[in-house]
Amino acid sequence: MARKVVLITGASSGVGLALCKRLLEEDNGLHLCLACRNMSKADAVRTALLASYPTAEVTTVQVDVSNLPSVFQASKELKQRTSC
Template identity: 75%
Template sequence: MRKVVLVTGASSGVGLALCKRLLEEDDELHVCLACRNVGKAEAVRGALLASNPASEVSIVQVDVCSLQSVLQAAGELKQRFQRLDYVYLNAGIMPNPQLNIKALFSGLFSS
């Protein structure tokens, strides 16, 4: 079974460079690109698969600035993969003092 890697902000910059490096090191990974812009993510996915045809690359749409978007993506990921082996939180986020981070993570990662 392939290890599943989630990378936020994967469509450009450090996130994209990380995805390229991960697939160069291990083409048995399933890399999931967590991005706001699905069109841009599709282009990145195509380029990654062109240079790493044995790999699996998928996309989940998420805007880390929107709690609703994060929760929706978490549900989708849980349904699709049942587990994440590695998570690289690369996308920028502005802290919200009204958000209970403990409760959020407890809800995201509970069974």
């Protein structure tokens, strides 16, 4: 059975990061996708989440939600990765 895919924008800090942790506490079988502008921060958060939830699937995608071409590119990339 395929994992549920959950996309969190702004996942590198604040409410987005707190939501990531909460979701993984509830169901660490999720495929959590961290959508962030700063990939360095996203990669650091991914590493930290996997250290705490090693059975989770956590990926990253670069996106700036204020830039429509960036949103379309991220959507295309995620569709290819997840076969949605």
